[in-house]
Amino acid sequence: ALEHDDITDDLWDELEETLITGDVGVQTTDKLMQVLHDRVEAEHLTRGRELRDALKEELEILLGDPEPLVFSDTSPISVFLVVGVNGVGKTTSIAKLANLLKRQKHRVMLAAGDTFRAAATEQIKTWGERIGVPVISHQHGADPGAVVYDAMQAAQARGTDVLIVDTAGRLHTKFNLMEELKKIMKVLQKYDPEAPHEVLLVIDATTGQNGFAQAKQFVQDSGVSGIILTKLDGTARGGIVFAVASELGLPIKYIGTGEKLGDIAPFDPVQFVDALFE
Amino acid sequence: SLTQRLDNIFDRMRGKGKITEKDVADAMREVRQALLEADVNFKLVKQFVNKVQERALGAEVLASLTPAQHIIGIVHDELVEMLGGDDPEATKIKFAGEPPTILMLVGLQGSGKTTHAAKLAAYFRKNGQKVGMVAADMQRPAAVQQLQQLGRQLDIPVYAEPQGNKPVDITQRAVRWAREQALTVLILDTAGRLHIDDALMQEVATIRQRTQPQEVLLVVDAMTGQDAVRVADEFNKTVGLTGLILTKMDGDARGGAALSVRQVTGVPIKFMGTGEKTDALEPFYPDRLATRILG
Numbered sequence: 001a002l003e004h005d006d007i008t009d010d011l012w013d014e015l016e017e018t019l020i021t022g023d024v025g026v027q028t029t030d031k032l033m034q035v036l037h038d039r040v041e042a043e044h045l046t047r048g049r050e051l052r053d054a055l056k057e058e059l060e061i062l063l064g065d066p067e068p069l070v071f072s073d074t075s076p077i078s079v080f081l082v083v084g085v086n087g088v089g090k091t092t093s094i095a096k097l098a099n100l101l102k103r104q105k106h107r108v109m110l111a112a113g114d115t116f117r118a119a120a121t122e123q124i125k126t127w128g129e130r131i132g133v134p135v136i137s138h139q140h141g142a143d144p145g146a147v148v149y150d151a152m153q154a155a156q157a158r159g160t161d162v163l164i165v166d167t168a169g170r171l172h173t174k175f176n177l178m179e180e181l182k183k184i185m186k187v188l189q190k191y192d193p194e195a196p197h198e199v200l201l202v203i204d205a206t207t208g209q210n211g212f213a214q215a216k217q218f219v220q221d222s223g224v225s226g227i228i229l230t231k232l233d234g235t236a237r238g239g240i241v242f243a244v245a246s247e248l249g250l251p252i253k254y255i256g257t258g259e260k261l262g263d264i265a266p267f268d269p270v271q272f273v274d275a276l277f278e
Numbered sequence: 279s280l281t282q283r284l285d286n287i288f289d290r291m292r293g294k295g296k297i298t299e300k301d302v303a304d305a306m307r308e309v310r311q312a313l314l315e316a317d318v319n320f321k322l323v324k325q326f327v328n329k330v331q332e333r334a335l336g337a338e339v340l341a342s343l344t345p346a347q348h349i350i351g352i353v354h355d356e357l358v359e360m361l362g363g364d365d366p367e368a369t370k371i372k373f374a375g376e377p378p379t380i381l382m383l384v385g386l387q388g389s390g391k392t393t394h395a396a397k398l399a400a401y402f403r404k405n406g407q408k409v410g411m412v413a414a415d416m417q418r419p420a421a422v423q424q425l426q427q428l429g430r431q432l433d434i435p436v437y438a439e440p441q442g443n444k445p446v447d448i449t450q451r452a453v454r455w456a457r458e459q460a461l462t463v464l465i466l467d468t469a470g471r472l473h474i475d476d477a478l479m480q481e482v483a484t485i486r487q488r489t490q491p492q493e494v495l496l497v498v499d500a501m502t503g504q505d506a507v508r509v510a511d512e513f514n515k516t517v518g519l520t521g522l523i524l525t526k527m528d529g530d531a532r533g534g535a536a537l538s539v540r541q542v543t544g545v546p547i548k549f550m551g552t553g554e555k556t557d558a559l560e561p562f563y564p565d566r567l568a569t570r571i572l573g
């Protein structure tokens with residue numbers, strides 16, 4: 001029925017509700033509503049369908065063009081550092097990505113950089129065994145920088161071409177934990193000034209407005225080259241990424257859609273925006 | 279901050295004398311924005327702002343020399359009440375007539391259940407209880423080891439069974455074990471699950487039926503957004519909840535999800551997680567959270 005209906009106040013309210021309940025955020029939503037009002041006037045839009053399509057276009061613009069994973073073009077080993085706050089899905093996403101890259105004929109290795117949390121090393125080692133990918137780890141409580149150093153050595157020795165580094169969950173507000181992350185990066189940079197070639201920030205789709213604060217702080221402290229948005233198999237829409245992408249210029253590279261190895265997909269902005277309206 | 283934004287509205291009309299209904303409407307728009315930025319549920323914000331507006335249009339505010347403070351006061355009071363500030367007894371853990379008292383933790387993936395099983399264990403042991411934990415997550419890699427390691431750190435026994443056994447059976451046998459060990463508190467850690475996964479939601483409903491816990495606590499990440507209401511509602515309808523634990527409060531998430539889950543389930547927030555270590559557990563203070571939500 002929307003196809004031929006006029007634009008009504010109810011429709012404006014419905015669209016605003018869809019955005020806010022999708023965690024797009026009130027400020028981003030207000031900006032989008034303003035842009036839409038301008039477009040309705042400028043383009044003489046009259047149908048509900050036209051308004052909804054215009055909104056989808058504006059949302060896609062905020063996301064930017066899809067960007068693939070960046071591999072090193074100067075060094076034989078591409079290093080991907082995976083970061084984010086606690087429990088968002090870093091370790092699981094690393095397993096999925098490693099599996100994907102292995103199937104694409106890459107020689108993958110994992111570094112168990114979370115030496116803090118109980119059974120973090122066992123968790124990633126279990127994944128490594130399941131996928132058939134070597135995992136470099138130290139004992140619980142070891143310096144994560146030492147694990148990374150070891151991993152770079154091992155990667156060089158074994159002809160690895162992709163090293164994915166897992167890190168402990170850390171709240172972006174914890175100064176000493178963010179400093180620890182900078183130290184890990186320095187170890188990588190000693191080996192290859194270009195490393196890490198990707199710093200992938202993992203964001204949980206159930207996160208509200210705090211997701212933006214997380215991204216902003218990680219950009220400042222470690223730099224971020226791409227986002228992995230997880231848990232989209234739930235009912236949360238991950239709308240915070242519109243602000244993260246448009247205001248921080250961060251590309252969403254992958255989405256997580258479940259707890260199994262196959263539950264990862266390259267980010268598709270059109271599908272993502274459509275899902276917001278389902 | 280909201281105080282500054284409201285001050286701006288009311289400063290504008292200083293010297294003009296009375297506050298008008300329009301000034302209050304402008305103020306309500308600011309309150310709405312602050313609550314949405316704090317992740318309070320969209321529909322709940324509407325109801326809440328209407329309630330505040332009614333009170334704000336009362337003679338007190340319209341005649342007040344400090345209308346901004348007055349409105350903030352009303353908002354703060356309403357938040358505290360909604361968060362359960364009027365019933366501090368509700369936040370206590372309900373003990374069983376005969377031991378063990380069983381606490382079951384449920385929630386979405388990564389919300390902090392396993393960590394809080396350990397925190398609760400440490401807390402009860404400090405209060406003189408004989409505590410045990412049950413590693414009933416048989417699906418996440420190394421989940422059992424995670425709880426076992428935490429148990430070793432705290433010197434608290436962990437009941438675990440081999441891979442392949444089912445959580446509904448493990449938890450039932452764990453209760454028998456707890457009685458044999460003369461434990462007074464037993465904490466069941468369950469696997470993270472989606473509220474829309476029928477099979478897994480049935481699983482926790484069955485665990486509850488079979489183990490008859492005194493407390494079924496939904497573990498909720500403080501940074502959860504608008505989806506919190508739906509998640510809490512589903513868990514409450516399918517499993518039945520007796521309380522909530524709000525985790526990762528040591529971050530800077532405003533925590534508006536707490537208001538939403540408290541409102542939709544009607545059950546009290548019993549604890550807050552404020553760090554990764556096993557001592558980072560605090561009782562819930564509604565007025566502190568109200569201040570934080572307001573930003």
Ligand SMILES: Nc1nc2c(ncn2[C@@H]2O[C@H](COP(=O)(O)OP(=O)(O)OP(=O)(O)O)[C@@H](O)[C@H]2O)c(=O)[nH]1
Pocket residue numbers: 084085086087088089090091092093114117120167168169170230231232233234255256257258259263387388418470472
């Ligand atoms: N439903 C769903 N669950 C996921 C997804 N990604 C990860 N998870 C689950 O989320 C939980 C946390 O995942 P982890 O990989 O341990 O998260 P993490 O960021 O490494 O956690 P910490 O290292 O403790 O900070 C696990 O139960 C995962 O199975 C996803 O895309 N969908």
Ligand SMILES: Nc1nc2c(ncn2[C@@H]2O[C@H](COP(=O)(O)OP(=O)(O)OP(=O)(O)O)[C@@H](O)[C@H]2O)c(=O)[nH]1
Pocket residue numbers: 086087117169171385386387388389390391392393394415418421468469470471497525526527528529550551552553554558
């Ligand atoms: N900073 C902080 N981190 C926390 C808190 N509670 C838990 N965590 C961390 O959050 C991450 C997830 O915690 P878990 O206890 O594994 O979460 P879970 O709900 O058992 O996860 P699943 O079993 O996969 O569903 C870990 O890195 C914990 O250390 C808290 O209150 N503050």
Ligand SMILES: [Mg+2]
Pocket residue numbers: 090091092114120166167168169
């Ligand atoms: Mg991890």
Ligand SMILES: [Mg+2]
Pocket residue numbers: 391392393415421468469470
């Ligand atoms: Mg767990």
